[in-house]
Amino acid sequence: MALITKAIKGTQDVLPADSHKNQFIESTVLEIASEFGFKEIRTPVFEHTELFTRSVGDTTDVVQKEMYTFDDKGGRSITLRPEGTAGAARAFLEHGLQNEPMPQKVSYLTSCYRYEKPQAGRLREFHQFGIECYGAESPAADAEVISVGNEVFGFLGIDRIRLEINSIGCPTCRKEYQTALKAYFESRKDELCPTCLERLDRNPMRILDCKSPICHEIAAGAPIILDYLCDDCREHFEEVKKYLEEMNISYEVNPHIVRGLDYYTRTVFEFVTDSLGAQAAVCAGGRYDGLIEEIGGSHVPALGFGMGIERLLLLLEAQGIELPEAKKCDIYIANIGKNASYKAAALATELRQSGMSAQFDVVGRSLKAQMKYADKINARYTTVLGDDDIASGIAKVKNMETGETTEINLEDFADSFMDLSLQSAASELQNLVSDDKSVDISKFLGGIM
């Protein structure tokens, strides 16, 4: 296929048949976040490259080999954001949000870009839902951020997902730990896999989550960071767990969680699933108390998470969870002849102004073909307009599901049709509720409203 008719490697189109799923997810997560007081922030797709090298860390894989970086025409080094935290932090500082009442809580839906080799659940352009909470040192904030993620999965009906948490301490206690860890791995140097051998110098903590069986086994006997936490960090971690328990959120402590972004401190967490192949982490984040200072602000403790939208969608599919259907067309106006076409256009306009979704034939097809089309687009009602109907002033409206027809006066068509439509929606809802009490009403409403 010619290059110009081929999407860039690792990018994906969302087609009209599927976009309602994205829309549903997006509005759902934003809504849930807002219940917790997180308000949406929107930042640019690109930033100065230095923002990411400073925050994400210039020894990380993300910065070293995955960023889309280029010089613009003014000679600035620009980078397409590889994650959402840095841009939000930059905006927080730039607009002096530290002078607003604390905590500041923001949420976002962004596209992110990483030059990686694509595979299941891993794209070069992907989308993240994220939240950030600034100015809260307390472990209660950690638990609250985690609970937002928990709420999203709960609301969507996802099970077989577990929360793993860990603390990687503050720079002071982590240093001590890393020394001990390095000493341990040095002692078993000749057994490590080649990649871990490299990691030994760069970041020995990464060896902890290596998947190779030998390294995994060696890592099992390695010193555990939790034993090296300073009193403050240990206390903080204990409190986070306490809050999670109070909030009824189950978790597992996994001392081997190591995040690949340098800015994390203390609490780190991942929501992981085994229904997604190698890309197990659907949502991950943690605390980053040093980040705001690192990019030039004062000391502002903060934390947040990112959730992969594509992975979330994959997960929903893997677990057979149905999302609400796209909004149907309320009424399709079939028309015969030029005159009727004019009338149909006017009627459709009137119906839309009353808040209904209305369509009419714009192709010039036969009546039969128009009816077929109405069926294909899942129209709830159809009406046929011809010279006779216009002359008599009465249109027959057909319920496409039951086949029943109702006569409606063309004079006040929009109002009468709305009554009819609401009545049938109400009775459908009634049936649904009495049929099955467990049905999520909001899903149904999403389908018809």
Add this chain to the structure above:
RNA sequence: GUGGGUAUAGCUUAGUUGGUUAAAGCGCCAGUUUGUGGCACUGGAGACCGUCGGUUCGAAUCCGACUAUCCACCCCA
């Protein structure tokens, strides 16, 4: 960046040991007389068989390279 699988209509796939105009189902368009969809039937459009090169009288089929895509490593959401 490393390894493995795959590549035939919009989609899912047939295509024998290389042998004329590459097949089917779904989908799309139209028709089965007069103004009412779903079912059925009929017809139609739609494929440079991923690309380039090689072997051969002859390649969708065999060989090579490239590209794309999928999966795993790595990394991460």
